[in-house]
Amino acid sequence: MLKIFRDLLRFNLEFAIGTLIVSIIVGLSVLSFFSPYPPEDIYVVAPDVPPSWEYWLGTTSRGQDVFWQMTAALRNTLLFGIAVAAISRVISLTIGLVSGYMGGMTDRVLMSINDTFIIIPLFPILVLFYFVMRDSMSWALLALIMAALGWAYDARLIRSVAMSLRTREFTSQCIFSGMSPRQIMTREHLPYVLPIVFSTTLNNMNWSIGMEVTLSVLGFTDINTPTIGSMLYWANQHTALVAGVWWWIAWPVIAVMLLFIGLYLLATALNEYIDPRSRLSRMGGAT
Amino acid sequence: MKTYAIYLAKRLLQFVLVVFIGINLTYVISHATPIDPVEQTISALTSFGNTSPEAIETMRESLRELYGMSGTPLEQYVSFWSRIVVGDFGPSLSAFPTPVSELILRALPWTIGLLVVATVLAWLLGNLLGGLAGYYRKNRLLKAMGLIAMGLHPMPYYVVAFVLLVVFGFLWPVLPISGGSGIGVGRGFSFDFISSVLLHSLLPALSLVVVGLGGWFLGMRALVSNIVTEDYVVYAELGGVDRRRILTSYVMRNALVPQVTGLAMSLGAIFTGAIITEEVFGYPGIGSLLVDAVHAGDYSLVLGITSVSIVAVSLAVLVIDLLYPLLDPRVQVE
Numbered sequence: 001m002l003k004i005f006r007d008l009l010r011f012n013l014e015f016a017i018g019t020l021i022v023s024i025i026v027g028l029s030v031l032s033f034f035s036p037y038p039p040e041d042i043y044v045v046a047p048d049v050p051p052s053w054e055y056w057l058g059t060t061s062r063g064q065d066v067f068w069q070m071t072a073a074l075r076n077t078l079l080f081g082i083a084v085a086a087i088s089r090v091i092s093l094t095i096g097l098v099s100g101y102m103g104g105m106t107d108r109v110l111m112s113i114n115d116t117f118i119i120i121p122l123f124p125i126l127v128l129f130y131f132v133m134r135d136s137m138s139w140a141l142l143a144l145i146m147a148a149l150g151w152a153y154d155a156r157l158i159r160s161v162a163m164s165l166r167t168r169e170f171t172s173q174c175i176f177s178g179m180s181p182r183q184i185m186t187r188e189h190l191p192y193v194l195p196i197v198f199s200t201t202l203n204n205m206n207w208s209i210g211m212e213v214t215l216s217v218l219g220f221t222d223i224n225t226p227t228i229g230s231m232l233y234w235a236n237q238h239t240a241l242v243a244g245v246w247w248w249i250a251w252p253v254i255a256v257m258l259l260f261i262g263l264y265l266l267a268t269a270l271n272e273y274i275d276p277r278s279r280l281s282r283m284g285g286a287t
Numbered sequence: 288m289k290t291y292a293i294y295l296a297k298r299l300l301q302f303v304l305v306v307f308i309g310i311n312l313t314y315v316i317s318h319a320t321p322i323d324p325v326e327q328t329i330s331a332l333t334s335f336g337n338t339s340p341e342a343i344e345t346m347r348e349s350l351r352e353l354y355g356m357s358g359t360p361l362e363q364y365v366s367f368w369s370r371i372v373v374g375d376f377g378p379s380l381s382a383f384p385t386p387v388s389e390l391i392l393r394a395l396p397w398t399i400g401l402l403v404v405a406t407v408l409a410w411l412l413g414n415l416l417g418g419l420a421g422y423y424r425k426n427r428l429l430k431a432m433g434l435i436a437m438g439l440h441p442m443p444y445y446v447v448a449f450v451l452l453v454v455f456g457f458l459w460p461v462l463p464i465s466g467g468s469g470i471g472v473g474r475g476f477s478f479d480f481i482s483s484v485l486l487h488s489l490l491p492a493l494s495l496v497v498v499g500l501g502g503w504f505l506g507m508r509a510l511v512s513n514i515v516t517e518d519y520v521v522y523a524e525l526g527g528v529d530r531r532r533i534l535t536s537y538v539m540r541n542a543l544v545p546q547v548t549g550l551a552m553s554l555g556a557i558f559t560g561a562i563i564t565e566e567v568f569g570y571p572g573i574g575s576l577l578v579d580a581v582h583a584g585d586y587s588l589v590l591g592i593t594s595v596s597i598v599a600v601s602l603a604v605l606v607i608d609l610l611y612p613l614l615d616p617r618v619q620v621e
Contacts, residue, residue, distance in 0.1 A: 014437075116305045118552050120312070121600050123559035124577060124593040129316050131581050131589045132324060153552075210443025214563055217445060218578055232449075241457055249453075257446060264441035 008273060015269035021262030025255065029075035037065060039072030039226045051247055058247035061238040070252055073226045077256070080143055080212050080227065081205035087147035088204060089197060092155035097185045097193070099155070100162025111159070117152035125149065126211070130220040139225050142215070146208050154200040161193045195274045202267035206260055213256060228256045291612060298608040302601050309597035314367050317590060318360075324586045325350045328380065331584045353377050354586060376591035381583035387591040390576060395595070398572035401488055402561045405495035406550075412496070413503025414546055418539045420504065421511025433508065440501030444560035448494040448567040455490055463487045465569035491568045495560060506549060510542040544615045551607040558600050 008015040037044040043063035051058040057066040099110040129145055130137055165171060165188075174184045209228075215221050216229025223230045231252045235241075240248040317324065328350055329343060338346075351357040354377075355366045370376060376387035420429035439447070456464040466487055514520060515538060523533050562574025569575060573592055580588035 112301060112304055113308065115301060115552075116308045119305050119555045119601055119604050120309045121555040121558040121562075121596045123562060124596045125309075125312060125316065127577055127581060128313060128589055128593045131586070132317055134327060206441050206443075210445070214443060214445040217449075218566065220581065241453065253446065253450065257442065260441040260443070260446075261438055265437070268437070 004273075008269065012269050012273070014265045014272075018262045018265030018269060021258050022266060025074055025078070025259050025262065028071050028255070029078050032068070032071035032075045035068040035071060037068055039064075039069060040224065048243075048245055057251045058245075060235070060248045061240065061243065061245055062234060066247055066251055069226060069231060070228075070255060073228045073231045073252060074255060074259070076139070076225055076227045077209055077212065077229070078259075080139065081209040083140075083143040084146045084150065084208035085201045085204045087144065088151040088154070089201060091147070092151040092158055092200070093190070093193070093197060095151070095155040096158025097162050097189055100159040101166055101181060101185055101189065103163070103166065107159075111156070114152045114155050114159075117149065118156070120149075122149050122211075123214075126215060127220060130215065137220075138222050139227075142212070142221055143208075146211060150204060150207060154197075154204060157196060157200060158193050161196055162189055165189050165192055195270065199267045199270040199274065202263045202270070206263050206267075209256070209259070228252045294612065295609070298605060301608075302605045305601040305604070306598055309601070310368070310371055310594060313590065313593050313597070314364065318356075318363065318367075323356075324354060325356055328584060328586060371594050374595075376594070377587045379580075379585055379588045381580065381585040381588065387587050390588060391573070391591055391595050394571060394573050394576045395599075397570060398561060398565065398574065399599075401491055401495070401565070401570065401572060402558065404488075405492045405561070406499065406554075406557055408492070409496045409499030410503055410546075410550055413500045414507045414539075414543065416500075417504040417507025418511050418534065418542065421508040421542075422515060422534050422538060424512070432504065436501035436504040438501075439497055440505060442498060444494065444498055444563045445567065447498050448491070448564045451490055451494045451497075452567055462490050464490060466571070488570070491561075491564045491570050494564050494567075495557075498560060499557065502553075503546065503549075507542060507546060510545060511538055514538050514542055547607065547611055547614055551604045551611075554604050554607070555600050558596065562596075 009019060010016075032039065041064075045055065045059050045063055045065050047059055047061050047063040049055050049059040051066075055065050055067065057070065059065055060069065095110055095114060099107045099114070126142075126145065126149075133141065162185075170188065171184065174188055179187075212221065212227060213229035213232070216223060216227055217232045217236065219233055221227075221229065223233050232249060235245070235248040235252075238245070238248075240246070325347060329346055332338075332346070333343060348357075355363055355370065357363070358366070374388050378384045379387045379390055382390060416429070416432060420426070420433055423429060452464055455462045463486055520533060520537055523537055524530075528537070562572065562577060564570070565572040565574030566578045573596065577589065577592045580592065
């Protein structure tokens with residue numbers, strides 16, 4: 001495991017850059033635990049100070065230090081992405097493995113439902129959810145509903161891997177030696193799909209974080225929890241751009257864009273590692 | 288012909304299923320949550336000044352009736368569906384007494400126009416350039432495009448639209464950043480109106496294309512670079528078939544099939560992107576209507592837009608699915 005990681009770092013530039021970016025972001029979010037100000041409090045420093053030695057990234061019109069505010073926001077945003085990814089992985093793994101292994105009618109029914117969740121436009125549904133919940137809307141609730149809606153695409157990927165595993169000889173051997181379908185799926189097939197689960201996790205985080213930012217900026221979440229989205233929401237509320245407080249908007253946008261690129265690069269690098277065909281063509285072996 | 292009929296039946300079934308599950312989802316969200324939209328509306332209406340208890344009671348009754356919240360759960364469910372089927376979502380509260388369906392119908396052409404143009408443009412350009420990049424691997428320009436696509440593809444629609452808004456609204460103000468057409472330009476079939484509409488749609492469309500293009504580019508490049516290694520392509524090359532002909536009718540033609548499926552699969556996400564973009568640029572489509580409806584506390588309008596979105600997107604997916612056999616002859620022959 002560690003050796004794979006080292007090789008990827010050395011030979012795969014995308015993986016190296018992705019790791020670097022994500023480490024920086026994670027490092028920043030860990031710094032939030034050493035913040036001198038509580039992240040929810042406002043008017044703790046002088047408002048509207050441009051970036052300076054005292055306040056590295058400036059301060060907001062609400063009297064918050066942009067740097068420390070951003071570390072807390074990045075931490076919450078990252079945690080949100082991880083929470084959604086973790087919950088939705090459970091659903092997509094179950095559906096994907098069962099559908100791929102069982103085949104036949106089970107597969108058809110599950111995949112029809114699966115495709116439905118891929119096609120349905122999720123944004124209006126999330127907005128409706130916020131509209132109904134209003135003040136009871138919380139960070140955890142949003143993570144839960146996003147996980148319940150955002151598993152389908154990855155379930156399809158996992159199913160395709162599981163389907164090819166079903167025809168492999170070791171699966172027949174498992175059946176003949178009397179293993180139950182549940183045992184085969186969890187003990188034999190699960191380890192094979194784990195790499196692809198990992199890369200879908202990163203893509204799913206990108207999706208959920210993007211959605212969270214969008215919903216927060218529009219004010220459709222719990223805007224008092226500092227996240228990248230709610231930071232931008234408050235900046236827009238105070239018309240930061242018109243007022244010339246550009247640092248309030250620029251830094252979080254740059255940070256979150258870096259995060260998207262970093263996660264995406266890691267995911268593609270992993271995908272490439274999983275699929276040796278594209279690795280070969282990259283090395284110029286099979287053209 | 289028989290296989291096509293089976294294919295058709297399957298697609299229609301899937302369409303019905305998407306609408307069924309989607310609408311049920313909106314029903315569950317709007318009815319099974321602990322928060323009552325009727326009480327929400329009443330508290331919003333009565334927050335300004337005093338209202339007599341009798342008036343509130345009357346209000347509650349009529350709102351229950353209006354929102355389909357009266358009667359047993361079964362009755363509510365049936366009335367919910369019967370409203371959807373005929374497309375009657377009641378009057379809008381924020382634009383009383385205009386019916387919700389009329390508001391949606393007014394906004395829908397803007398969304399569809401923007402969405403269709405941007406999607407088709409992004410899809411065609413992305414596939415063409417991606418195909419070229421997969422086939423001519425050594426080309427510097429196409430390699431650079433791949434890098435740019437890699438950077439843009441993971442961005443959510445909102446961030447891209449927002450950055451474009453900042454660039455063209457504050458740093459280099461050359462394009463209109465809000466609205467659907469110029470103020471004071473009369474509607475109708477005139478040059479002024481059409482050019483104003485096109486100019487206003489430029490930035491929203493650009494941000495949709497910028498995000499969409501990268502995905503199709505990367506997908507097509509990966510597909511093509513796999514197909515290039517297939518035996519029949521090698522054979523065609525050895526047989527001296529013109530390179531351009533290999534690219535178009537041997538490689539790209541085959542790679543397009545999964546890309547069309549991909550288009551159908553991602554239409555929901557693209558629609559989501561379009562309505563977010565609309566909100567950023569104040570484009571008068573479904574997205575802006577939805578956000579305004581939430582801020583105004585207009586329950587019927589939010590519910591109507593959600594339902595119409597689900598039906599519209601699944602209808603569009605159905606259309607793509609029906610055109611699919613034109614591209615993939617395997618659906619038609621046994």
